[in-house]
Structure formats: C-alpha cells, structure tokens
Amino acid sequence: MSILIKNVILNEKETDILIQGNTISKIQPNIQDKADKIINGKDKAVIPSFMNSHTHAAMNLLRGYADDMELHDWLQNKIWPLEAKLTNEELYWGTKLACLEMIKSGITFFNDMYFFKPEQPGKNAITAAIESGIRMCAGHVLLDFNPENRKKEFELQKQLISYVKELNNPLISVAVNPHSIYACSKQALLECKKIADENNLNIHIHLSETEKEVKDCLKQNKLRPVEYLEKIGFFKGKIGNIIAAHVIHVNDNEIKILKKYQVKIAHTPVSNMKLCSGMLPYAKLKKSGLTINLGTDGCASNNNLDMLEEMKFATLLQKINYKNPTLMPAKEAFELLTINPAKTFELNCGEIKEGNLADLLLIDLKNINLNPRHNLISNLVYSANRSCIDTTICNGKILMLNKKVPGEKEIIEKANEVAMKLVGR
Amino acid sequence: MSILIKNVILNEKETDILIQGNTISKIQPNIQDKADKIINGKDKAVIPSFMNSHTHAAMNLLRGYADDMELHDWLQNKIWPLEAKLTNEELYWGTKLACLEMIKSGITFFNDMYFFKPEQPGKNAITAAIESGIRMCAGHVLLDFNPENRKKEFELQKQLISYVKELNNPLISVAVNPHSIYACSKQALLECKKIADENNLNIHIHLSETEKEVKDCLKQNKLRPVEYLEKIGFFKGKIGNIIAAHVIHVNDNEIKILKKYQVKIAHTPVSNMKLCSGMLPYAKLKKSGLTINLGTDGCASNNNLDMLEEMKFATLLQKINYKNPTLMPAKEAFELLTINPAKTFELNCGEIKEGNLADLLLIDLKNINLNPRHNLISNLVYSANRSCIDTTICNGKILMLNKKVPGEKEIIEKANEVAMKLVGR
Numbered sequence: 001m002s003i004l005i006k007n008v009i010l011n012e013k014e015t016d017i018l019i020q021g022n023t024i025s026k027i028q029p030n031i032q033d034k035a036d037k038i039i040n041g042k043d044k045a046v047i048p049s050f051m052n053s054h055t056h057a058a059m060n061l062l063r064g065y066a067d068d069m070e071l072h073d074w075l076q077n078k079i080w081p082l083e084a085k086l087t088n089e090e091l092y093w094g095t096k097l098a099c100l101e102m103i104k105s106g107i108t109f110f111n112d113m114y115f116f117k118p119e120q121p122g123k124n125a126i127t128a129a130i131e132s133g134i135r136m137c138a139g140h141v142l143l144d145f146n147p148e149n150r151k152k153e154f155e156l157q158k159q160l161i162s163y164v165k166e167l168n169n170p171l172i173s174v175a176v177n178p179h180s181i182y183a184c185s186k187q188a189l190l191e192c193k194k195i196a197d198e199n200n201l202n203i204h205i206h207l208s209e210t211e212k213e214v215k216d217c218l219k220q221n222k223l224r225p226v227e228y229l230e231k232i233g234f235f236k237g238k239i240g241n242i243i244a245a246h247v248i249h250v251n252d253n254e255i256k257i258l259k260k261y262q263v264k265i266a267h268t269p270v271s272n273m274k275l276c277s278g279m280l281p282y283a284k285l286k287k288s289g290l291t292i293n294l295g296t297d298g299c300a301s302n303n304n305l306d307m308l309e310e311m312k313f314a315t316l317l318q319k320i321n322y323k324n325p326t327l328m329p330a331k332e333a334f335e336l337l338t339i340n341p342a343k344t345f346e347l348n349c350g351e352i353k354e355g356n357l358a359d360l361l362l363i364d365l366k367n368i369n370l371n372p373r374h375n376l377i378s379n380l381v382y383s384a385n386r387s388c389i390d391t392t393i394c395n396g397k398i399l400m401l402n403k404k405v406p407g408e409k410e411i412i413e414k415a416n417e418v419a420m421k422l423v424g425r
Numbered sequence: 426m427s428i429l430i431k432n433v434i435l436n437e438k439e440t441d442i443l444i445q446g447n448t449i450s451k452i453q454p455n456i457q458d459k460a461d462k463i464i465n466g467k468d469k470a471v472i473p474s475f476m477n478s479h480t481h482a483a484m485n486l487l488r489g490y491a492d493d494m495e496l497h498d499w500l501q502n503k504i505w506p507l508e509a510k511l512t513n514e515e516l517y518w519g520t521k522l523a524c525l526e527m528i529k530s531g532i533t534f535f536n537d538m539y540f541f542k543p544e545q546p547g548k549n550a551i552t553a554a555i556e557s558g559i560r561m562c563a564g565h566v567l568l569d570f571n572p573e574n575r576k577k578e579f580e581l582q583k584q585l586i587s588y589v590k591e592l593n594n595p596l597i598s599v600a601v602n603p604h605s606i607y608a609c610s611k612q613a614l615l616e617c618k619k620i621a622d623e624n625n626l627n628i629h630i631h632l633s634e635t636e637k638e639v640k641d642c643l644k645q646n647k648l649r650p651v652e653y654l655e656k657i658g659f660f661k662g663k664i665g666n667i668i669a670a671h672v673i674h675v676n677d678n679e680i681k682i683l684k685k686y687q688v689k690i691a692h693t694p695v696s697n698m699k700l701c702s703g704m705l706p707y708a709k710l711k712k713s714g715l716t717i718n719l720g721t722d723g724c725a726s727n728n729n730l731d732m733l734e735e736m737k738f739a740t741l742l743q744k745i746n747y748k749n750p751t752l753m754p755a756k757e758a759f760e761l762l763t764i765n766p767a768k769t770f771e772l773n774c775g776e777i778k779e780g781n782l783a784d785l786l787l788i789d790l791k792n793i794n795l796n797p798r799h800n801l802i803s804n805l806v807y808s809a810n811r812s813c814i815d816t817t818i819c820n821g822k823i824l825m826l827n828k829k830v831p832g833e834k835e836i837i838e839k840a841n842e843v844a845m846k847l848v849g850r
Contacts (some may be wrong), residue, residue, distance in 0.1 A: 002507070026671075063796070064803035068754035101793050165613055173523035273741035274807070276750045303807035313741070316698035325701045368526050369729055371488070371837050372844030378489035382699070382728040385810040412796050419797030 001036050001396060008041025008362065010352055012376075018047060019358040022149045022170075022396035027354050037398070044362040044390060045376055048350050049108040050307040051341035054204075054245040054266035056114045056141075058086070058094030058125055060101065061419040062300040071210070073274055079300060082422060090418055095125040097415035098305060099132030103405050105306045105332050105386045108359045108394035109135040109345065110278030111243065111266065111285040111295065113204055116140035116160045126164070126172060129382040133399045135359075136163060136373040137345065139177035139204050144188035154191060161199055171395060173204040173345075175243070181225050182213055186232045202345075208254070209246035228252035235261035243344060245295060247285070259288045262424040264344040267336065269313040271297035279321040282328065293338040293344050305336045308384050315381060328367075362391035426462050426821060433787065435777055444783040447821035448594075452779050462823070469787040469815060470801055473775050476766035479670040479691035479720030481539045481566075481627075483511070483519030483550055485526065486844040487725040496635070496700055504725055507847060511698030513545040513557060515847055520550040520810040522840035523730055528830050530731045530811045533784045533819035534560040536668065536691065536720065538602045538629055541565035541585045551589070551597060558824045560784075561587060562770065564602035564629050567612035579616060586624055596820060598770075600627040600668070604612040606650050607638055611657045622662040627770075633669035634677070634702050650677035660686035668769060670720060672710070673703040682707075686712045686762065689769040692761065694738040696722035702747040707753065718769050719761040732762045733809050738828025740806060756808040764847075787816035 003019040010017070010027065018026035018033055026033070058287060062407065066078035091114065101108060116138070129136035140160045144150045157176060166176035176199075178184040178192040195202045208225045210212060221228045229235060235242070240262040247265045258265075267280050285292060294314055296305045315333040319325050340351025349359040363370065363380070367388040370379045380388070392400040399405060428444040433440070435452065443451035443458055453456070491503035516539065527535060541563070554561035565585045569575045575580060581600060581683040591600035601624075603609040603617040621628045631648045633639060645655045654660060660667070665687040665767060672690045676685065683690075692705050710717060719739055721730045725799045740758040744750050767775025774784040788795065788805070805813070817825040 060797075061797060063808055064800040067803050067807060068751050070750060093642045097793070097796070103794060118695075128459075204462075238810065270741065274747045274750065276744050279745065299808075303803065304810075306810065308736075309810070312734075313738075316695065316738070320698040320703050320704065323701045324497060325499075325699065326493050366837060368522070368529060368833070369731075369838055371522070372486060372490075372841045373677075374487075374844070374848065375489040375492075378492050380726065382492060383724075385729075385731065385734070385812065387810065387812040390810075394704055408793070409791065412791060412793055416797045419799070423799065 003037045003039060003358070003393070003396065003398065004031060004035035004360070005031065005039045005041045005046065009045040009365065017352070019393070019396050022358055024234070024352065024354055024356050024358050024360070027352070031209045033197045035229050038364070038373075039391065041362065041394055043360040043365045044398040045365055046352055047361050047363055048352055049359045049361050049392060049394065050106045050337040051293070051345065051350070052102060052110040052296055052307060053243065053293035053344065054268055054297060054307065055098070055305065056298030057098035057110060057111050057112050058091045058114050059298030060098040060305070061415065061422060062081060062089060063303045065300065065423060067303070070401070074140065077185055078359055083173045086115060088117050088122055088124045090422055091115060091117065091125045092123040092128050092417040093391070093415045095103055095128035096132065096411050098299070099129055099134055100405060100408055100411050101305045103132060103392050103399045103419055104389070106356060106361045107134065107305065107307055108399070109137075109301060109341070109347065111137045111175070111204060111345065113139045113141050113153070116156055116163075118159045118163065127166070130169060130172060133171070133397050134394050135171045137173045137175050137202065139175045140187065142176075142178045142192060144182060144184040148187070157192075161195070161201070171397070175204040179203045180206040180209070180213070181228060182216060189229070189234050190232065193234055193237060197239060201241070205242065205244055207244035208245050208249045208360065210279065211249055214249045224251065226250055229255050239276045240264070245297075246254045246272065246277065248272060248280055250281065252284070253286055255288050259290055263290070265290055267292055267314065268297040269317045270310055271301040273313070273317065275299050279317060282318045283322050291340050291344055293341040306386055308380065308386060311381055325328045325362050330375070330378045333381045334377055341412045358393055358396040360393050362390055364388055364390040376408070426461045427466060428456065428547065428783070428818070428823065429456060429460035429820065430464045430466045430471065430787070434470040434790065440600055442466075442777070444818070444821050447783055448842065449545065449779055449781050449783050449785070450778065452777070463814065464787070468790045470790055471777055472786050472788055472805070473763045473777055474784045474786045474817060474819065475531045476718070476770065476775070477527060477532045477535040477719035477721055477730065477732060477764040478668065478766050478769065479647060479693055479722060480535050480537060480730065481723030482515045482523035482535060482537050483539050484723035484725045485523040485730070485841065486515060486519040486847060487716055488728045490725065490848060493730070497804055510847070511540060512658055513542050513547055514538060515548045515843055516542065517548040517553050518840045518843040520553035520626065521836050522561055523724070524554055525830060525836050526730045526831055528557060528560060528824045529814070529818050530733065531786045531814045531817055532559065532730065532732055533817065533824070534766070534772065536562045536600070536629060536770065538564045538566050541581055543581070543584050543588065551592070553599060555594060558596070558822050559819050560596045561599045562600050562627065562629070564600045565600070566619060567603045567609060569603075569609040571577045575610070575613055582617075582620060586620070586626070600629040600847070602629045605631040605634075605638070606653060614654070614659050615657065618659055618662060621666060624685070626666070628667045630667065630669055632669035632672050633674045636703065637673045649676065649679055651675055651682050655682050660688070665689070670722075671697065671702060673697060677709070680709055680713050680715070684715055688715070690717045691720040692713055692719045692739065693722040694742045695735055696726040698738070698742065699726050704742060707743045708747050716765050716769055717768040731811055732812060733805065736762060736806055755800070755803045758806050783818055783821040785818050786814055787814055789815040809816055
C-alpha cells in the first residue's frame with residue numbers, strides 16, 4: 001500500500017509526501033511516483049500524530065459516571081465496584097470506544113494499563129486496539145494484596161507477555177505494570193522489574209501521585225517513594241525502561257535519582273487537577289534533563305482522551321504553577337506528545353521526515369480555530385480542538401479521512417449499550 | 426418566524442419545543458402547531474446557549490500572534506503597537522471572526538470591551554455582531570492617560586451610547602467601560618459611573634487582575650483596589666450594574682464590599698493561567714453569595730472563544746486551587762455560562778422554559794465525547810468540545826444548523842487576510 005499526499009503544508013512550505021508501506025519514503029515537491037491512494041493536501045498541514053503515554057483505555061465506559069468526589073469515596077464506592085465486575089466484553093467495547101476517540105483526537109499510540117483476562121473467551125482490549133489500527137503498549141495492572149493473589153497476578157503477567165509475543169503484531173507491544181508502591185509489595189516490584197529486564201520490556205507504574213502516597217511511604221519505610229524504590233533495588237538492572245506516571249510529589253534528591261536511572265515521566269495534568277493530586281514540578285524535572293511525556297490518564301478522571309486539550313492544560317498549569325508565562329512555550333508543549341514519547345517508547349516517529357514511520361495527521365487549515373494563521377504550533381497548542389484534525393494515519397494506514405472513521409456510529413452505539421448494562425440501567 | 430423542534434431530549438425526557446418569534450412558546454410532547462421550520466431533534470439534547478461575560482472580540486485577529494511572553498513585554502512590544510493601528514475594517518473583520526467562532530462554540534451573547542471609532546466610515550465591530558445575529562453588549566474601552574485624551578474618550582463614550590440607542594436593535598446593548606483603576610483617574614471612574622447610572626447601563630471594568638495592580642494601588646492610595654473604589658464613591662448610586670472582570674487578588678474585606686454593592690464577577694480562568702495573573706478565590710466569592718460568570722477574555726490571551734473549554738478549565742482550576750475535588754461540581758460550572766450571566770445581564774434566558782428567549786443549542790448526543798450517556802451535564806463540562814454542538818439558535822433565529830454557519834468559509838478567509846495585512850505580512 002502506498003499513499004501520496006499532494007500539496008500539503010510542512011513547516012510552512014508546500015510539499016508532497018509519499019508513504020510506502022509503513023514508512024514516509026519521500027518528502028519533496030511534485031512527486032511523480034504512482035501510489036495506490038492519492039490525498040489532496042491542499043489547505044492542510046501535516047504534523048506528527050500524538051502519543052498518549054498513560055491511560056486506562058477501557059475506562060471510557062465510565063466517562064461521566066462519577067465526578068466531583070473525594071478520591072477515596074470515588075474509588076471505593078464508584079470505580080472499584082464496577083471494575084471488579086468488568087468482563088472481557090466490556091474491556092473490548094471500552095477499548096474500542098477509546099481507540100475511536102483517540103483516532104479522532106489524532107492519537108496513534110497509547111500506553112495502556114488495565115486488565116487482561118485470558119480466562120474469559122473471545123475478544124479483549126488488545127483485540128480492540130488491533131481492530132482500530134493504532135499502536136498499543138498493553139499492560140495488565142498488577143495489584144498485589146496477598147501472596148495468593150500475587151501468584152495469580154504474575155501468572156497473568158506471563159500469559160500476557162506470551163499472548164502479545166504470539167500475536168507478533170508490530171503495532172502491539174507489552175509492558176509490565178506494577179500498579180504502585182502502595183499496591184505492590186517489595187517482592188512484587190522487584191519481580192516485575194526482573195521480568196521486564198529479562199523480556200526487554202518497559203515497566204509502567206504510578207509513582208508519587210498524591211501526598212498521601214508520600215506520607216504513607218515515609219511512615220512505613222522512612223523514605224520517600226523514589227528513595228524507597230532505589231533502596232529496594234527497583235532501579236537496578238536495565239536502565240531507562242521505567243515509565244512512571246504522575247511523579248508530582250518528588251524532592252530534589254528524588255529527581256536526582258530519577259535522572260540517574262533515566263526514568264521517563266508520563267505527565268497527566270487534567271487528571272492531576274480533577275483529582276487534586278497536585279502540580280508536576282515541571283521546571284525542575286525539565287532542568288534535570290528528564291524526558292517528560294503527556295498522557296490523558298483514564299476517562300473516569302479526565303473525562304476524555306484529547307491530547308490537544310491535555311497539551312493546553314499542561315502548559316497553562318505550569319505557567320500558573322511557577323507564575324512564569326514564558327514557561328513551557330508552545331513548541332515545547334508540542335514535544336510532550338510527539339518527539340518525547342517517540343524517544344521514550346523507542347518508536348521511529350514523532351517527526352515528519354523521510355525514513356520515519358508514517359504516523360501522521362493532516363490538519364484542516366481552514367478550521368476557524370487555526371485562523372488567523374500567524375503560528376500553526378501556537379494555534380494547535382492554545383486554540384485547536386479535535387475538529388481541526390482531518391486525517392489520521394498510523395503505520396502507513398489511513399484510519400480517519402475527512403474526519404470520518406469507518407464504523408464509528410456502530411462503535412459508539414454499542415459501547416453506550418454495554419456501559420449502560422454495566423452500571424445496571 | 427416559528428420553529429418546531431421535534432423529539433428532542435430536555436432533562437432526559439423526549440419532548441417537542443415550539444419557538445414563536447424570539448420566544449420559547451411551548452414545551453410538550455407531540456406539538457401539533459404549524460411552524461415555518463421543523464427541526465428533527467432525534468438524538469439531540471436541547472440546552473441553553475452560552476454567554477461570554479468578558480471578551481475583546483476583535484482580538485481574534487491576534488490569535489497566535491504572540492504567546493509565552495512576560496505580560497509587560499507582551500503588551501508593550503506586541504499587543505499595544507498593533508492595537509494602536511487598528512482600523513474599523515480590522516475591528517469589523519476581527520469581530521466577524523469572533524462572532525462566527527462564538528456561534529460555532531454555542532455562545533449567543535458576549536460582553537465586549539474594545540474600540541469604537543466613529544470617525545472612521547463604514548462597518549465596525551457592532552455591525553459585525555448585528556450581521557452575525559448574536560447578542561452583544563458593546564463597549565468602548567476608556568483609557569484615561571491625560572486630560573485631553575480623557576475628554577476625547579468621554580466624547581466617544583457618549584457617541585457610542587447614542588449610536589447604540591439609534592440602532593434600536595434588541596440584540597445590541599451598550600455598557601460604559603473604564604479600563605481599570607490603573608488606566609483611569611478617580612475623576613474618570615466617577616464620570617463613567619455617573620454616565621452608566623444616568624443611562625441605565627452597566628459598567629464593565631477590569632479589577633484586581635494582577636498582584637502588581639494591588640501593590641501599586643496600595644502604594645498610591647494606601648488602599649487595595651476594591652477599597653479604593655469604595656472610598657472614591659465608585660460604588661455609590663445604582664447598585665448591581667458593575668461587572669468586574671478577573672477579581673483575583675481580593676481579601677475578605679474587599680469581598681464584603683463587592684457583596685455589599687452586588688458587583689458581578691466575570692471570571693476568565695484560561696487567560697488568568699496563560700498570563701499568570703493568579704487563581705480566582707472562587708470558594709470565598711461563592712460563599713459570600715456573589716454572582717460569578719464565565720468569560721473567555723480576548724483571543725490573544727486564551728487563544729480561543731470556547732466556553733466549553735473555559736468551563737472545564739474553571740472547575741479544574743478551582744479544584745486544584747482549593748485541593749478539593751468536590752468543589753464546583755459540573756452542574757455549578759454549567760451555571761457560570763447560563764443562569765448566572767442571564768441574571769447578570771438581565772436577559773430572560775439561561776434556562777429552557779416556556780416564555781424564555783429562544784437562545785438555545787441542540788447538542789449531538791451521538792458525538793463520541795458525549796458517550797456513554799451516564800450524565801449529560803458531566804459530559805458537557807468534562808468531556809465535550811465544540812464538535813458536540815449541532816445547532817445554535819439566538820433570539821428565535823437559527824444561526825448554525827448541522828454544524829454549518831452560512832458564509833463561514835468567506836469570513837475565515839477574509840479575516841485571515843486582514844490579520845496578515847495588520848501584522849505586515
């Protein structure tokens with residue numbers, strides 16, 4: 001399959017772009033090569049597609065189900081009781097809905113952390129991602145409440161790794177997902193790291209999200225969360241394969257440790273604001289040279305999967321956090337969902353250049369939110385919404401064209417039905 | 426002109442709605458009356474349209490022109506030099522673009538503060554609003570730098586008031602707009618209030634936006650801004666006709682004064698974050714019983730006119746401000762752009778009921794951001810973007826139908842052209 005995009009704007013200049021297979025093979029004006037599909041790029045700009053570095057995709061089923069609550073009330077009385085009942089059918093339809101929303105929002109990769117249920121037959125969250133055509137790093141969230149449960153959870157981790165290996169799908173990868181230091185024992189954390197290192201996988205973990213997490217850790221271990229992880233040897237072995245979500249309540253020593261072990265950060269500003277977790281110490285983390293990526297978190301605490309919106313929240317939250325309007329300028333905010341996660345997840349994308357994966361978006365320059373056209377990146381960061389995205393291409397395949405995704409009505413209808421059944425309506 | 430909306434969802438129930446002239450005349454299932462226009466409301470919900478309580482509409486021309494700068498650098502080197510050059514043609518096209526964006530974002534009223542230039546022939550900002558069909562409270566921002574300029578500015582105020590009276594257009598009102606305590610002398614402030622009272626108009630002023638404003642006022646007057654305004658007698662005369670934008674840096678005594686004189690607040694969270702002005706003390710203001718309304722501010726410090734986005738920023742900013750996730754729940758956030766401004770601007774709208782003005786929106790319930798359908802208000806506040814808005818009706822007139830506004834392409838094209846010329850490209 002080859003795609004030729006004619007007369008599209010790239011860095012303020014008009015050009016053609018040829019995609020062959022899954023790769024951007026040629027960028028130059030007036031390409032004469034034949035292609036299976038020609039897209040008229042007139043009045044459109046091409047930009048890299050977005051990467052969602054931390055989410056719980058199937059939670060899309062819970063969008064709007066419970067808001068404006070205290071964290072523990074919310075978790076214990078609303079979220080956990082429903083999650084305990086989740087079946088593969090619900091995980092499948094929740095992830096279908098999430099993937100559809102992500103395609104419509106320009107996202108072509110998501111780092112997921114949710115449930116793998118191989119004991120249930122039929123389709124699951126990974127099936128949903130494969131059908132959607134976007135990239136997924138799958139994970140089964142490991143909750144380690146007692147030794148028996150721990151054994152079962154590690155069994156699932158192993159099954160998930162085998163399952164993904166057998167799929168042998170270049171779009172689907174897998175990571176090891178210990179939930180957090182407060183939901184996993186030392187033993188479980190170290191076992192997770194061992195499995196990750198042995199299988200050359202990433203670790204994906206929640207870290208230093210709330211003040212309570214820090215207080216409890218200090219009480220139990222006389223150490224702050226990052227110090228505790230260093231102490232128990234969690235950072236040993238392979239360096240640079242840990243993606244930590246949130247990382248809000250860290251002091252200078254903890255930042256040093258994170259830097260030493262090249263821990264990657266998944267920042268989720270909307271969720272952090274909605275749940276009142278706190279504000280990422282962005283300026284300090286950035287200064288230390290850590291790689292910061294953006295994520296939406298799950299839909300129950302956001303309540304959407306819109307990286308354009310997330311990016312505006314990210315930069316505005318940091319400006320007010322540090323009382324510095326020059327902090328995280330538009331170009332830097334844009335990197336949090338493109339170049340930075342491409343590095344973090346070792347994907348050859350995040351920039352439009354020859355040889356890169358054809359993971360890209362066509363942006364509708366006639367959209368009112370992108371006019372006047374003083375500055376495209378500023379307009380994308382501070383003004384745009386997903387109605388500005390016209391076309392989404394992942395791995396050389398067109399997933400959305402002219403704002404239409406094949407089958408979208410049916411997915412929305414069915415996911416809504418499944419969600420209503422889940423909450424007992 | 427009459428409009429019959431069939432089978433639309435209102436408060437979770439299906440009904441018909443009949444609009445006659447500019448009024449919602451009947452709400453009940455299965456209305457049999459004839460109507461000039463019938464709209465199929467299937468899979469749509471009807472909600473009140475939004476009111477934008479503080480903006481500088483024509484600044485839409487400057488969207489993305491200058492971001493990520495220190496406030497004074499930004500104003501002195503970017504915004505003011507351009508504003509000094511603004512012609513009526515630019516004010517007209519900037520406001521055309523703004524009104525179009527507002528219609529597409531569900532806004533049918535805006536409280537404007539910008540420039541009136543009667544010495545220039547032809548169309549102006551008010552013409553643009555009239556052509557668009559949305560309600561405008563017009564204002565000429567009064568900057569009082571020297572006695573000669575003051576005289577000229579008050580002449581313009583008077584001319585603007587006469588101009589709007591002569592228009593005799595029910596959609597166009599006018600207010601008196603002293604810029605702020607730091608850009609207006611005591612004499613000018615009092616003169617503004619006198620003119621407003623005599624003509625039964627609102628005052629629209631920036632107040633306590635930055636810490637600098639408070640510090641300077643303390644230095645010059647030994648009083649904080651609100652105390653200063655009380656001291657000079659600005660609040661005397663008619664009560665309840667002052668709309669103050671921002672109102673961030675106020676202490677308990679100032680809140681008492683604001684309450685005593687029923688000052689209405691226009692809160693602009695996105696602008697406050699982008700310019701690092703600070704966080705509105707919402708819980709205190711709310712507790713004191715003050716009426717709080719939402720505004721987008723101008724496009725140069727936002728950079729859009731999207732009340733759905735503004736609403737999400739408002740509630741999330743307050744949650745993190747007070748570290749309280751239960752603060753400003755969805756329903757309350759929704760009131761900031763509907764019921765509250767309807768009271769503030771004394772318009773018989775903000776709710777869908779018989780006898781109210783037909784200022785309303787049809788929402789596309791099939792939009793992915795509104796699914797699953799656990800809770801429409803939550804979905805509107807936390808998940809929606811303007812692609813969820815299908816139809817905008819103002820004063821009984823359809824301004825947008827099926828997401829299309831007549832002539833939108835031409836407005837965007839021409840406004841972009843005018844903006845490029847303005848910045849010298």
